[in-house]
Amino acid sequence: MIAPQNIHKTFGGNRVLQGVDLVVDQGASMVIIGGSGTGKSVLLKCILGLEQPDKGEVLIDGQNITNQNRADMLGRFGMLFQSAALFDSLTIWQNVAFRLLRGRQKRPRTEARDIAISKLRRVGLSEKVADLYPAELSGGMQKRVGLARAIAADPDIIFFDEPTTGLDPIMAGVINDLIREIVTEIGATTITITHDMSSVRAIADHVAMLHHGRVQWCGSVDTLDQAQDPFVDQFINGRSEGPIETVR
Amino acid sequence: MTPLAALGRTVLGLLASIGRLTLFFGETLGHMIRPPFYLREFGHALFSIGWLSLPVVGLTAIFTGGALALQIYAGGARFNAEAVVPQIVAIGIVRELGPVLVGLMIAARVTSSIAAEIATMKVTEQIDALITLSTNPMKYLTVPRVLAAFLVVPLLVAVGDVIGILGGYIVGTGTLGFNPSTYIRSTVDFLEWSDMRSSLIKGAAFGTIAATMGCYFGLTSGRGAQGVGRATKSSVATAAVLILAANFLLTSLLFAA
Numbered sequence: 001m002i003a004p005q006n007i008h009k010t011f012g013g014n015r016v017l018q019g020v021d022l023v024v025d026q027g028a029s030m031v032i033i034g035g036s037g038t039g040k041s042v043l044l045k046c047i048l049g050l051e052q053p054d055k056g057e058v059l060i061d062g063q064n065i066t067n068q069n070r071a072d073m074l075g076r077f078g079m080l081f082q083s084a085a086l087f088d089s090l091t092i093w094q095n096v097a098f099r100l101l102r103g104r105q106k107r108p109r110t111e112a113r114d115i116a117i118s119k120l121r122r123v124g125l126s127e128k129v130a131d132l133y134p135a136e137l138s139g140g141m142q143k144r145v146g147l148a149r150a151i152a153a154d155p156d157i158i159f160f161d162e163p164t165t166g167l168d169p170i171m172a173g174v175i176n177d178l179i180r181e182i183v184t185e186i187g188a189t190t191i192t193i194t195h196d197m198s199s200v201r202a203i204a205d206h207v208a209m210l211h212h213g214r215v216q217w218c219g220s221v222d223t224l225d226q227a228q229d230p231f232v233d234q235f236i237n238g239r240s241e242g243p244i245e246t247v248r
Numbered sequence: 249m250t251p252l253a254a255l256g257r258t259v260l261g262l263l264a265s266i267g268r269l270t271l272f273f274g275e276t277l278g279h280m281i282r283p284p285f286y287l288r289e290f291g292h293a294l295f296s297i298g299w300l301s302l303p304v305v306g307l308t309a310i311f312t313g314g315a316l317a318l319q320i321y322a323g324g325a326r327f328n329a330e331a332v333v334p335q336i337v338a339i340g341i342v343r344e345l346g347p348v349l350v351g352l353m354i355a356a357r358v359t360s361s362i363a364a365e366i367a368t369m370k371v372t373e374q375i376d377a378l379i380t381l382s383t384n385p386m387k388y389l390t391v392p393r394v395l396a397a398f399l400v401v402p403l404l405v406a407v408g409d410v411i412g413i414l415g416g417y418i419v420g421t422g423t424l425g426f427n428p429s430t431y432i433r434s435t436v437d438f439l440e441w442s443d444m445r446s447s448l449i450k451g452a453a454f455g456t457i458a459a460t461m462g463c464y465f466g467l468t469s470g471r472g473a474q475g476v477g478r479a480t481k482s483s484v485a486t487a488a489v490l491i492l493a494a495n496f497l498l499t500s501l502l503f504a505a
Contacts, residue, residue: 085374
């Protein structure tokens with residue numbers, strides 16, 4: 001279970017998070033939606049420890065995550081970044097097997113390569129790409145490699161940061177389906193942040209909407225369309241008129 | 249803002265920067281003695297900083313040695329001291345020009361490359377990715393580069409010294425009419441172990457400065473292409489100034505009367 005509690009974060013004078021409370025049950029898929037600048041990415045970074053919250057705590061399986069036990073916690077994590085964030089200087093298989101080539105989960109090189117290739121196959125990429133470099137792949141293929149890297153060490157928890165941003169609708173659908181299949185397959189607890197409503201409907205068990213640094217609405221994906229919240233209604237229907245201010 | 253307040257702000261900013269750099273270097277040293285150690289990255293850094301810098305170091309040294317021989321010959325001719333060309337070229341290259349020029353070329357080639365690479369990694373979330381993959385960026389990126397530069401730049405300086413002296417030899421024997429064997433004997437007889445030692449110590453110090461500045465400005469860069477550009481520019485400028493300042497300090501310490 002992942003439970004950020006009363007998370008506050010300010011950058012300069014900008015109060016990005018103003019007391020976020022969330023509970024993601026074990027094995028559940030939570031999708032966080034919200035407009036640009038509402039603090040979705042910052043919340044994810046606070047949970048991961050990439051940003052230090054000004055106030056509040058993050059509980060994982062009831063344990064408060066501090067700088068002391070963060071390394072253990074990160075060993076259970078996988079993350080797909082918005083830009084895939086593949087390491088330019090490493091080949092594709094070395095990117096996928098990064099965690100398996102060093103640190104506590106280190107394996108022999110040949111075994112790590114075999115695992116990487118099996119994960120690449122799982123995301124629909126052939127062995128032929130294993131020895132290429134990230135710059136030689138298209139954006140969609142890089143996203144798949146990022147996904148393969150995120151699941152390479154069979155993590156308990158996976159985060160997806162805008163998994164379909166920058167992809168065409170067909171490739172976005174492929175990535176959404178892959179995420180859903182893989183998450184169901186390995187039973188991981190996941191948090192996804194996205195603006196893409198097709199992703200929300202494909203991936204989510206539960207949805208939370210952030211607005212002005214707080215959770216505006218939270219509920220099952222099945223109840224999203226019936227939500228009586230005007231902020232949710234405006235966002236999911238993409239209306240310019242409503243309580244969410246838009247800059248024209 | 250009054251001029252006094254502006255001066256105060258500048259001085260405080262400078263002191264804060266020195267403090268941050270010192271803490272960064274201290275943290276780097278701390279990570280050097282604690283596992284895990286990334287030997288593959290260290291090997292790659294040795295190759296990239298050492299082997300790939302040889303052409304630029306060699307070319308810089310040979311032209312500088314040749315020009316130095318011409319200058320000393322022309323200057324020495326004013327008081328009939330042309331014969332000291334081999335000795336002055338040797339001491340000038342080994343004590344000063346070899347380490348300083350190699351240090352500055354390393355700042356131009358290696359510091360800029362490290363800063364641009366790491367800053368780009370930061371902008372494209374690769375540093376965040378490293379952290380989520382349970383890898384400390386200081387250990388994975390900074391330690392291998394700083395350690396490799398500390399070890400390999402003295403060797404580059406030694407190579408630069410030899411090639412610089414060779415440049416003087418080529419000009420001295422080819423253009424200025426020196427006898428080849430006399431030129432070599434004069435050089436070898438004149439140089440002392442302390443000259444070589446100072447050259448290697450300076451090389452180690454300059455290599456450490458160059459790599460540390462690249463890593464520091466890369467890891468602390470701002471966002472976007474402008475952030476990468478600024479990090480690269482600042483890293484090279486700071487490394488060059490610190491290398492020249494360190495050269496003065498080390499010369500004062502090593503050759504104090």
